[in-house]
Amino acid sequence: MNMTELVTKELINLNLQGSTKDEVMEEMIDMLNRTGALKDREMYKKALYEREMEGSTGIGFGIAIPHGKSEAVKRTSIAFGLKRSGVDWDSLDGEKAKLIFMIAVPTEQAGNEHLRILQLLSRKLMDDDFRERLLDARKVDDVVQWFAQII
Amino acid sequence: MKLVAITSCPNGIAHTYMAAEKLAKTAEKMGHTIKVETQGSIGVENELTTEDIKNADGVIIAADKQVDKSRFHGKRLLEVSVTDGIRRPEELIAQFEKNEVPVYMEQTAAMKLKSVEEVKKERSQKQNPVYRNLMNGVSYMIPFVVIGGLLIALSLAIGGEPTAKGLVIPKESIWNHIFNVGAASFTFMVPILAGYIAVSIADRPGLAPGMVGGYIAANGSFYGSQAGAGFIGGIIAGFLAGYIVKAIKSIRVPQVIQPIMPILIIPLCSSLLVAAIFIFILGQPIAGIMEGLTSWLNSMQGASKVVLAMILGAMISFDMGGPVNKVAFLFGSAMIAQGHADIMGPIAVAICIPPLGLGLATLLGKKKFTNEEREAGKAALAMGLVGITEGAIPFAARDPLRVIPSIMVGSMVGAVIAMLSRVADHVPHGGPIVAVFQAVDHVLMFFVSIIIGMIVTALLVNILKKPVDADN
Numbered sequence: 001m002n003m004t005e006l007v008t009k010e011l012i013n014l015n016l017q018g019s020t021k022d023e024v025m026e027e028m029i030d031m032l033n034r035t036g037a038l039k040d041r042e043m044y045k046k047a048l049y050e051r052e053m054e055g056s057t058g059i060g061f062g063i064a065i066p067h068g069k070s071e072a073v074k075r076t077s078i079a080f081g082l083k084r085s086g087v088d089w090d091s092l093d094g095e096k097a098k099l100i101f102m103i104a105v106p107t108e109q110a111g112n113e114h115l116r117i118l119q120l121l122s123r124k125l126m127d128d129d130f131r132e133r134l135l136d137a138r139k140v141d142d143v144v145q146w147f148a149q150i151i
Numbered sequence: 152m153k154l155v156a157i158t159s160c161p162n163g164i165a166h167t168y169m170a171a172e173k174l175a176k177t178a179e180k181m182g183h184t185i186k187v188e189t190q191g192s193i194g195v196e197n198e199l200t201t202e203d204i205k206n207a208d209g210v211i212i213a214a215d216k217q218v219d220k221s222r223f224h225g226k227r228l229l230e231v232s233v234t235d236g237i238r239r240p241e242e243l244i245a246q247f248e249k250n251e252v253p254v255y256m257e258q259t260a261a262m263k264l265k266s267v268e269e270v271k272k273e274r275s276q277k278q279n280p281v282y283r284n285l286m287n288g289v290s291y292m293i294p295f296v297v298i299g300g301l302l303i304a305l306s307l308a309i310g311g312e313p314t315a316k317g318l319v320i321p322k323e324s325i326w327n328h329i330f331n332v333g334a335a336s337f338t339f340m341v342p343i344l345a346g347y348i349a350v351s352i353a354d355r356p357g358l359a360p361g362m363v364g365g366y367i368a369a370n371g372s373f374y375g376s377q378a379g380a381g382f383i384g385g386i387i388a389g390f391l392a393g394y395i396v397k398a399i400k401s402i403r404v405p406q407v408i409q410p411i412m413p414i415l416i417i418p419l420c421s422s423l424l425v426a427a428i429f430i431f432i433l434g435q436p437i438a439g440i441m442e443g444l445t446s447w448l449n450s451m452q453g454a455s456k457v458v459l460a461m462i463l464g465a466m467i468s469f470d471m472g473g474p475v476n477k478v479a480f481l482f483g484s485a486m487i488a489q490g491h492a493d494i495m496g497p498i499a500v501a502i503c504i505p506p507l508g509l510g511l512a513t514l515l516g517k518k519k520f521t522n523e524e525r526e527a528g529k530a531a532l533a534m535g536l537v538g539i540t541e542g543a544i545p546f547a548a549r550d551p552l553r554v555i556p557s558i559m560v561g562s563m564v565g566a567v568i569a570m571l572s573r574v575a576d577h578v579p580h581g582g583p584i585v586a587v588f589q590a591v592d593h594v595l596m597f598f599v600s601i602i603i604g605m606i607v608t609a610l611l612v613n614i615l616k617k618p619v620d621a622d623n
């Protein structure tokens with residue numbers, strides 16, 4: 001298994017429309033919902049916002065990783081959205097978020113393999129070059145390919 | 152510099168690993184080595200060894216979750232949030248370079264009067280798994296023994312009529328029903344013990360095989376024995392069932408069969424296996440041991456009874472609710488259902504003597520105890536009345552060499568007096584509280600034993616202890 005099973009083409013949007021955090025959240029939840037990753041859209045949304053209440057998931061470096069672990073999730077999925085002009089995410093460093101990874105994890109995590117992949121992605125995001133490449137991405141296929149290389 | 156770090160976050164999905172990566176990269180860039188343990192939802196990875204910690208010049212904990220710091224006693228330790236680990240690893244490491252990080256000191260027993268809860272928690276962490284599994288079973292079993300012992304004792308005491316064959320409850324009396332309820336509760340004792348030992352080992356799938364095994368162990372008719380294998384058989388059945396289930400669970404099966412594993416395959420196979428082992432192999436020999444034990448107890452007279460009481464009394468106070476105490480307690484409880492409530496009697500006396508005796512000691516010898524200890528003394532008196540030996544722990548933790556021998560001698564004296572005066576206790580619990588529930592035979596001697604044990608403990612501990620400064 002590799003990351004391409006968690007992020008399919010339909011879950012990548014290199015040109016997010018929303019210009020606020022809430023709009024981007026809605027947009028990306030819809031992406032996940034369209035692929036059938038969610039059982040209950042509203043319940044998942046609630047889990048996301050509950051997590052945001054604990055502290056912003058804007059971790060700096062232009063990255064935000066809104067994530068929700070919820071019964072409302074059918075299968076582990078990641079949606080990736082790019083907002084070149086950036087969105088205010090209450091980030092710790094005040095920087096706007098440009099790379100947004102929305103993570104959906106079911107409460108009953110069947111295998112650790114999915115978590116392992118999320119771990120690899122998290123580590124990879126700390127790599128400056130990798131972030132630069134994502135910020136300059138033009139084609140969805142390229143992004144899929146880069147994700148596939150994360151092992 | 153050699154550094155070690157731990158990262159952890161509430162969800163354990165992303166932040167933990169980002170911080171780990173960032174710390175590792177930054178340390179390398181700054182010319183240091185670092186090993187980062189991650190505590191994420193996958194579990195603990197890259198775990199720090201004692202060796203790692205010993206060789207480390209500093210420790211960074213970047214976590215938004217509670218991390219156990221006891222391993223880092225005496226190390227330079229910096230505790231920050233997980234986002235600090237991601238955002239400003241340079242600053243964190245620079246603090247070590249500039250020698251600005253204080254050394255972490257854990258509060259030790261000598262510095263602090265430990266509460267009962269703290270000691271209990273530490274103990275359960277240190278317990279070995281066999282003991283923990285056993286105690287899980289025992290804790291579920293106890294209420295059944297309480298109901299059985301109490302109802303049978305009550306119905307005989309109030310509803311029984313003395314006849315040539317001893318106390319007999321008239322058939323039509325309401326007490327006959329109550330007696331039967333108590334007997335029903337006893338029936339569950341061994342199956343519950345076995346079932347919850349198995350649950351502790353193998354989780355929920357262990358319950359049914361454990362209980363079925365326990366029932367077979369308790370009923371000698373399965374293997375042609377009159378007495379049955381009793382509680383020893385139950386313990387063995389529980390462990391057998393637990394490990395068999397655990398073994399079957401670990402077998403990899405095709406996806407199709409997986410859903411029916413926990414409800415059909417596992418319970419069925421393991422129950423049959425446990426049953427077969429008991430019926431054809433273990434049942435008879437264990438039943439033999441139990442018969443031997445019972446007849447040994449029956450035949451015991453004078454001197455050997457005193458020795459047994461001394462051993463049980465000493466065991467009860469030795470670790471105040473710890474494993475040694477629980478073994479003696481378990482023996483006493485199991486003997487109630489075997490018709491030997493006179494074993495539990497001395498134990499019930501011994502159980503309350505340590506806290507009561509030490510409480511009395513704080514009242515008699517005010518100069519020998521700190522203010523803090525005198526407060527703990529009042530609490531100990533209250534705990535003693537309801538039969539909680541653990542009330543003595545704060546004293547013993549502070550000054551074990553003087554306190555533990557004193558309470559052991561006190562409990563031994565009390566237990567011997569109780570044994571010789573045939574004090575019996577029909578519920579698996581100790582202290583004056585059991586007399587309130589009418590569960591004690593020879594109540595007067597029960598209290599006499601407790602009071603003498605208390606006085607012995609209090610005098611002994613006050614003789615051994617040196618005075619302390621009041622403001623210390």
